[in-house]
Amino acid sequence: MKHKVLYRGGTGEIVEKKSRFIATTMPVKNEEEALRFIEELRKKYWNATHNCFAYVVGEQNHLQRCSDDGEPSQTAGRPMLEVLLGEGIHDAAVVVTRYFGGTLLGTGGLVRAYAAAVKEGLRQSVILExxxxxxxxxxxxxxxxxxxxxxxxxxxxxxxxxxxxxxxxxxxxxxxxxxxxxxxxxxxxxxxxxxxxxxxxxxxxxxxxxxxxx
CATH class of the missing domain: 3.30.70.240 (Alpha-Beta Plaits)
Known part of the structure; x- marks a missing residue:
């Protein structure tokens, strides 16, 4: 039996209409580790507009959580979670930090930006089978x-x-x-x-x- 896990976290960044989206990933074994990681990123990026998150834990992803952190409903946390699930990655948490650039992206633009940020964060990470x-x-x-x-x-x-x-x-x-x-x-x-x-x-x-x- 094989499945993909996040072995080493990383950080990736994209810019969309002058808004910065910084994705930080981290391996987690349980919800407590995920919540600690999220809190650490909130403190690190205390002046950001949003710190949205998603995490999956367990071989069957029995634990799944996400948050839009003030973005319009279903435009941030859910797209982020869907990237993790779509990539088949287990035991992983990701926080996408947004610094607003002054231009509204619309719901579709937000969904694409948050998903793209997570993919960039994963590209900077180490994923093992x-x-x-x-x-x-x-x-x-x-x-x-x-x-x-x-x-x-x-x-x-x-x-x-x-x-x-x-x-x-x-x-x-x-x-x-x-x-x-x-x-x-x-x-x-x-x-x-x-x-x-x-x-x-x-x-x-x-x-x-x-x-x-x-």
Whole structure:
């Protein structure tokens, strides 16, 4: 099972008819974190015309909230929330700060501006694909090493740690549904010369070639 999560927040800005829209994103695990983040941005941009927000929490987005913060109803918070949902991003909060530029945008213009600001904020963020899987430490001899690496490589799995002593220990992470087939292939390829030393359920992603465990 995979889904996208906001791993690292960012800030993006657009200008529409001299109004500045500053979008700031932040990963959040629960509503308390989201509310703290929103309050921090309100204090930071205390002199702004509006600080609108939206956040989604949970693998099924069971918690969804948004606010227009004084903008016309449904012109800010809802479009912002719909961007997060449309991108399939979980566990994320975004605040769009507006400094009014003197020209009214109209309801349609506001909807487009707030949505565009969130998209720009997300472009400046780090979004990872989070996979529910298994983290495993295995041991084999040097003869079996190449065979195991070949099997992993065919599935796009790269060990994140290797220890070379009398035997070789590899640490890998992979989707849970691949476990039985991988074990079967390892055993057949090495004539049973592979041992599972550690195994645990995990959630992981990959950022610039580095494994990230949640």
């Amino acid at each position: 989070k996979t529910a899987g298994i983290r495993m430490k295995i041991q084999t001899d040097y003869t079996g090493l190449g065979k195991i690496q070949y099997i992993l490589g065919r599935r796009g799995i790269v060990p994140f740690k290797c220890d070379y002593t009398q035997e070789v220990c590899l640490e890998v992470a992979f989707p849970g549904e691949q476990k039985e087939q991988l074990l079967k292939e390892w055993m057949e390829a090495t004539n049973g010369q592979v041992k599972i030393l550690e195994e645990e359920a995990c959630s992981y992603g990959n950022h610039e070639g580095e494994y990230i465990f949640f």
